[in-house]
Amino acid sequence: MPLSVFPALLLLSLLPATASGDVLLLERRLEWSPPPPPELSVHRAEARAVPLPELTPIEVEVRPAEKLSRLRSRFLDAAARSPAYGGDRGRVPAIHLVRGTADLETIAARLPPSGDTPLLRCRERSCELRAPLFVDADATLVIADRTVALDAGRGAMLVAAGRLFLERATLTGRDGGGPALFREPARFRPFLLVLSGGRGILRDSRLGHLGFAAGRAYGLTFAADRPGGELPPPTGIIIGSEIRGLYYGFYSHAARGVRILDNLFRDNIRYGIDPHDDSRELLIAGNRVEGTRERHGIILSRRVRDSAVIGNRATGNGGSGIMLDRRSDRVLVADNLLEANGGDGISVYESDDARLLRNIARDNARTGIRVRNSRRVVIAGNRIVANRDAGIRLYTGPAPKTAAEFGPDFAARTSGLLENNFLDANTGGDIVVKGAGVEWLALVRDGPPPADPRIGGDRIWRRALAAVTGRATLLVDSRLVPSPELVSLSPP
Secondary structure (H helix, E strand, C coil), X not given: CCCCCCCCCEEEEEEEEEEECCEEEEEEEEEECCCCCCCHHHHHHXXXXXXXXXXXXXXXXXEEHHHCCCXXXXXXXXXXXXXXXXXXXXXXEEEEEEEEEEEHHHHHHHCCCCCCCXXXXXXXXXXXXXXXXXXXXXXXXXXXXXXXXXXXXXXXXXXXXXXXXXXXXXXXXXXXXEECCCCCCCCCCCCEEECCCCEEEEECCEEECCCCCCXXXXXXXXXXXXXXXXXXXXXXXXXXXXEECCCEEEEEECCECCEEECCEEEXXXXXXXXXXXXXXXXXXECCEEECCCCCCCEEXXXXXECEEEECCEEECCCCCCEEEECCCCCEEEECCEEECCCCCCEEEECCCCCEEECCEXXXXXXXXXXXXXXXXXXXXXXXXXXXXCCCEEEECCCCCCCHHHHCCCCCCCEEEEEECCEEECCCCCCEEEECCCEEEEEEECCCCCCCCCCEEECHHHHHHHHCCCCCEEEEEECCCCCCHXXXXXXXX
16 A cells, blocks of 8 residues: 655745844744544554465475575675685575475475585474575565574575565574674674565564675665566565564665564664665554664665654664655654654754654754754654753755765755744753755744743844744745745645
């Protein structure tokens, strides 16, 4: 089901303007309609309703891993550094499920003997995988009610170009006699990867100690390896699961329509949830993202558009709770709790048309909500308290190093609407506005303004915000020409 969170429309009816020093204050009447949120109950029901497929006759083979073109050389080079292969990736074998629907026991029974260390061994409800396992486009792998240990020393990985079902399953990276704990980024650890044409369904499962610093091998990844080709983008569902100790809790590249619902992401290394590079129409809802060591709890980066981040709890992460980054436009961020993170509660960098609604951002090490070089951002109904920088910080700055990817028309511009936010006890003040590229702001209050609002930033905006007394005041920098955006605030 495609997401439909836009357009969100703001109409501003022009009333007489008044001048206040360097700022033009345009009194206007607002008609503001928030975007309709996705029907989460429908998405949850659909995720639960996908049936496990019946087993069918299969074709399976063992062949050199490097002969499977969709197993990238960087994966195999890292795996081959194990003493078992002496640095020679040509010695790494792979299990190739060519066609049919199988479980691990069926595959293990069909493999040729391989001495004292079988590539796949199953006993009762547990299995040990000691090699890459590749699920081809015409094949389906079902792992249900099983515990699977993936052996780092033998280069175990699970890569699907077909369908992959995990139901009440546990997948754990193993190294020697214990878990494959993270030690350094480049050290090989097993991983799960869904490629172009693939679909992954993970329900009520547990993943632990997976992933390392090689593209698409981050732990749990849905990533196109043939973008723009005939194969559809990878997609799938992750619901009711626990993801712990992965290099990235979740990563995507050019995925489409992935639903990440009601999971626990805890103690992952680099990021908690990280959709990336042209992933679209994602729904990230009802998750707990806790204790990410290095960076952000949830980040959408590089053109992750037309998506929704709803009802999540991002707490105690090394960076921001939620970040929108690098042209991740038209994203709804609503009803989330962002608490005790090492960065901002919510960060919006170079991403237009964000809707930040009814979130709680408290006790974060930086700003409650930070907006940089982003246009037509709506910040409405949020509770922003006890952050150690400002409550809301809007600004423009020099073009980032990545500005070239935004195109020749990129300019450092910020604009948006602030409506009925509760701000209190933020160390750096309530609202800070800075930068010559701030085009306009609309400030809306249902009740009277605070007796002594704490406003920081450029003098022009300090004076203007302090002067707001009506229900709706549009603030326009007199150095800029009011544009049609002052009449209609909606994504193009």
